[in-house]
Amino acid sequence: MTTLFELFSRQHVYMQEESAPGFAPACLMRVNPDDWGRIAEAARTENCRWVAAWGEDRGDELSVNACFEKEGAYAIARTGVPRAKPVLPSHSPYYAAADRPERHIRDMFGIAFTGHPDTRRWTRHQAWKEGEHPLRREFPADGHPPVPTAPDEHYPFLHAQGGGVYEIPVGPVHAGIIEPGHFRFQAVGETILNLEERLGYTHKGIEKIAEGRDAMALARLAGRVSGDSTVAHAWAACQAMEKAAGMEIPERAEFLRAIMAERERIANHLGDIGAICNDVSFTFAFYQFGRLREVWQRVNHEAYGHRFMMDCIIPGGVTSDMGDQVTVAMEKQITFLRTELEGLYNIIDDLPSLEDRLDTTGYLNPDTARAFGALGYVGRASGMAFDVRKDSPYAPYNRFSMEVPVYQQGDVATRVKVRAEEILASCFLMEKLIDELPAGQIRRDWRIPPSGAEGLGFTEGFRGEIMTYVRFGDNGRIARFFPRDPSWLTWPTLEKCIRDNIVPDFPVCNKSINGSYSGHDL
Incomplete structure (x- = not known):
């Protein structure tokens, strides 16, 4: 199988492959800063997907990373620029998805991207001065807040005449x-x-306040990147930290994490379907799907002590085991949910007024979805089949075959349909996970990684692929944390x-x- 490094090499981009055990199975490629634009051009030529970009203050230089994916294989390209003149070619001429992340890096690190079509600030608003860059080392975590932040009322929106x-x-x-x-x-x-x-x-400064935390505190912070994806984000962060530490968690813990992730997926899809129906005044569905979500989350509370399962995934495993009583309750709930959904789906599929408002509305062309690297139900409704659980499987999903619903219609109705089918697929998967749940421990003692150890984590949240990068400093403290939500x-x-x-x-x-x-x- 041809690696991404080999694919890029045949496009005549000068690179050096570097050892990065914590990135496995992804490869790490060191790129000359002058070739930074060419690596994106080569990736585009080879039909790779642009995944993410993030920066880091390494002291003498500012480091920039970009992640690419093709057919489930990942590669990280890395380069560095001097602090005195931090300039790089932009990836946005080749990937529309690079637009906002590069603007974020420019605001937070002061790195200019030549060839970028939009010079307006993105993250900064008015919270800090023009020449200040919060993710540089010298910038304090609490900023300079003597007065309330001024409104960002002069942001130059585009105008039509x-x-x-x-x-x-x-x-x-x-x-x-x-x-x-x-x-x-x-x-x-x-x-x-x-x-x-x-x-x-809602800028919270998560990247900055992560610095100096220990592994347990970072897992808690990751679970608060987006509260409706607390399981998926905490899992990605723990996965990255565990790879950096070179440790494996117990098999039972892997299964328990997956059960929680599928429960999170189902709860959010139930809420979304009801809310979409409510936005076109079909309140019956809003009430019914809201009821089912509430019942579903009450079992979460009974099993894990928290309706959203927050802080249940920790470095080395999970905090809570599943006894026979919880297992039986979940199996009964899956049976109940299937019965309820069968009737509700029949109503939704056969309601002319709902069809009139959802069919052909909000059409996302498959080519546009591909250009932005759209993920999850948004991408799958427009022909983008990628799912980390299936295409780059991590434990325990690598033990199971995954069926992912994919359509081409790309409208609101199809995004509802994908959600509806994913609920049923997750129910089936949960039954497998419960049936094959191995015995054993649910956590292992955390092993502090050496200074400089790096790790990458990839999980499939309910919105799609979540990517997390972690680098450790001295004494097991976090030096850099970057979570890329599919949003x-x-x-x-x-x-x-x-x-x-x-x-x-x-x-x-x-x-x-x-x-x-x-x-x-x-």
Whole structure:
């Protein structure tokens, strides 16, 4: 099998493969900074997917990493630039997905990307001065907050001109409990010409406050990157730390993690389907799916002590085991859920008013989905079949065959359909996990990695692939933590799928994408 290093090498990019045991099975490639743009061009030529990019202050130089994937194989490209003149070629001419992550790196580290089409700040807003970069070592974790942060009212949104064109500002504060995000529409009548997002209002400084934590504290922090994906993010972080430490967790712990991850997936899909129906005034489905989600999460509480299973995944394993009583309760609940969903799915599939609002609405072209590297239900509704559990399987998923629903229609109705089928697939998978749950320990004592040890973690959250990078410093303390939520790659697709739809369809299009504000706004 040809490796990604070999693929890039035949595109005449000068690279050196470096040893990185904690990245396995991914390879690490050192790239000359002058060739940084060419590595993206080579990846695009070889039909690789652009996964993520992140920076790091290494003292004498600023390091930048980019992750690529093809057919389940991952590669990390790494380069470095001097602090005095941090300039690199941009990947955005080759990958639309690189746009916002590079702007984030520019804001946080002060690295300029030549050839980038958008020079506007992204993460900074007005929370720190123009010349300050919070992820450089000298910047304090608590910043410089003597006065309230000024509003970011002069952000230069794009403007459309012409007869009958008007703007609609939505947010950043919304009429509900969702997190803040600003949406600026240009429309003619009720038809949307363009949508531009402005995120970053929930910036928490997670990358900065991770520095200096021990492994247990980092796992807790990772579980709070996006609260609805606490299991998936904590698992990815622990996976990265365990690889860096060169340790394996007990088989039983792997199965227990997977059961929790599938329960998290089902709970979120249930909530999303109900919310999408509610956005087109089909409140019956909203109530019914909300009821099923509530019942589902109560069993989470009984089994793990927390409805969202927060802090249940720790370095070395898990905190809670499953006894016979919990196992029986989960098996009964799966049977109950299947029966309930059969009736509800029949209603949803046979309701003309729902079909009228969801079919063809919010169409995301498969080519556009591919250009942005769309993940999870968003990507799979538009022909992107990738699923980490299937295409780059990690334990215990490598023991099972996975069926992933994939369609080409790319509209809101199809994104609902993918969610509905994933619920049933997760029920079937959970039964297998419970039936084959091995005996044994549920955790191992944590082994402190040496200074400089690095690790990569990949999990499949309910929104799609989560990637986490961890590097340790002295005494087992975290030197760098970067979690890439799938929302980084799916939020931009909302701007594309909403075009030529009517203004009243924005809520349902938005919910069908359901990007995480918090997961994006680190």
